[in-house]
Amino acid sequence: MPDLLHVKVFRYNPESDIAPKYDNFEVPVFNNMAILDVVMHIQNYMDRSLSFRFSCRIGMCGSCAMYVNGRARLACRTQVSALKTQNITIMPLPNFPIIRDLVVAMAPFFEKWKKIKPYYLPKKEISEPVTVRPDSKEREFIDDMLDCISCGCCYSACSMVATNKEYLGPAALNRAYTLIADKRDAIRVERLKVVDRSYGVWRCHTQFNCAEACPKNIVPTRSIQNLKRRCVLKKFGIFK
Ligand code: SF4
Ligand code: SF4
Ligand code: FES
CATH class of the missing domain: 1.10.1060.10 (Alpha-helical ferredoxin)
Structure with missing residues (x-):
């Protein structure tokens, strides 16, 4: 496993942004890291304004669903190692209105x-x-x-x-x-x-x-x- 992940994250605030964009982050990897850990690391240490939703962290509540490397996944149950790449693109779920960044309106x-x-x-x-x-x-x-x-x-x-x-x-x-x-x-x-x-x-x-x-x-x-x-x-x- 590489030491660093190159993470591209969809950003959009419909209330203030003219158009969506992507931000890039270099995120350090740790053992058993899940995609939810990746976005939490970004929010905790790199950009506190990043918005996403989660609750249970055990695949029970369904609130952390995101579109990761081309498919919908639960962020808390998706291991970084399972993606078999250090390049990760995280987007909100398609077919839903966007509230902000990775948060969609259900x-x-x-x-x-x-x-x-x-x-x-x-x-x-x-x-x-x-x-x-x-x-x-x-x-x-x-x-x-x-x-x-x-x-x-x-x-x-x-x-x-x-x-x-x-x-x-x-x-x-x-x-x-x-x-x-x-x-x-x-x-x-x-x-x-x-x-x-x-x-x-x-x-x-x-x-x-x-x-x-x-x-x-x-x-x-x-x-x-x-x-x-x-x-x-x-x-x-x-x-x-
Ligand atoms: S993907 Fe659809 S059917 Fe499967 S758990 Fe989520 S909402 Fe239910
Ligand atoms: S049309 Fe939609 S609901 Fe029907 S099989 Fe395809 S994905 Fe599932
Ligand atoms: S946080 Fe509940 S399913 Fe991922």
């Missing part, structure tokens, strides 16, 4: 989650808590899909999001599927109506960019394909 992303009502609503006739066994087929089928930390990496990688701002996008659709697959949910049909639109599942071109970008190894494309299947079943009155 509001448009979560507005789309709101459309699919991302919370479980039990059927009225269920008065007692009904458990779904962890080893049941129903639970196993959506097991990996439930690991979403709403980091936005998939959304930033989706070319359909880039070309159509109305498209619900991979993360919201993945969440919708986990709820629609739950037979205890009271509004499964209503949720399906929301995704069965031109800005819903039918906008997805099954290119798997979202799956490649997901740091939790979720395949939103698979959830979207399952949703498409259920939309067709609904048309024939088979899905209730």
